[in-house]
Amino acid sequence: MKKILILDRDGVINQDSDAFVKNADEWIPLPGSIEAIAKLYQAGWTLSIATNQSGLARGKFTQADLDAQHAKMLDLIHAAGGDLHAITWCPHGPDEGCRCRKPEPGLLEQISQRLDLDLNGAVMVGDALRDLQAGQAMGCQAVLVRTGKxxxxxxxxxGLEEVLVVADLAELAxxxxTGKL
Structure with missing residues (x-):
């Protein structure tokens, strides 16, 4: 298995909200998620995020708000001794017909191109079927966390055939x- 991990964000790394995570104060990491990312990074994993952020299109928050959320997340990951190789997001609403909104694989294609990686055999982690479908379209092993949705x-x-189910990102890490995937 390739040591490439692609993560959905809301519900996997941080608490999700049906009212959208609108600012850095509302971006609250799930227990163990930051440490899990740091451990995987230290073990040589390539780590990326692919997240739908339709709140941008819906006017729920601005690009500056999203940037502040990602800065907070990165600060916490860096403080724990980790890093991310790429963060991609879809700013579109569900009816815009873009290629980047999961379950379409566009965000993963961006990661593949940006990092010059073949994602076939990588691991895609999400809390929703659309996350898993985007990963499977690129040949990724799909992992569902029980957190978030x-x-x-x-x-x-x-749609959960051949999907590994784990409690959370810490268990997956x-x-x-330990080679038990």
Whole structure:
């Protein structure tokens, strides 16, 4: 398995909100997520984020607000001894027909091009079916976390063939680092 991990953001790394995560104060990391990212980075994993951020198109927050959220996240990851290789986001609404909004694979294609990586065999982590579908379209191993919308996704049950289910990002990191994926 390639040591490439692509993460959805809201519900995987930080708390999700049906009212949108609108600013850095509302960006709250899930327990163990920052440490998991740092451990994987230190173990030589290439780490990227692919996140739908339709709140931009809906006027819920600005690009500066999103940049501040990502700065806070990166500050926490750096303080824990980790880093990210790329952060990609889709700023479009669900009806705009773009190629970057998951389940379309456009964000992953951006990561592939930016980092000059073949993502076939990488790991895609999400809490929603659309995250997993975007990864599978690029040949990634799909992993569903139970955090965020994960329990709701699991209860729906469709499209989860060949999907690994873990409690959270910390459990996934432990499994990856001990070769138990």
């Amino acid at each position: 994960g329990e709701k996704t699991l209860a729906a049950g469709e 432990e499994r990856l680092l």
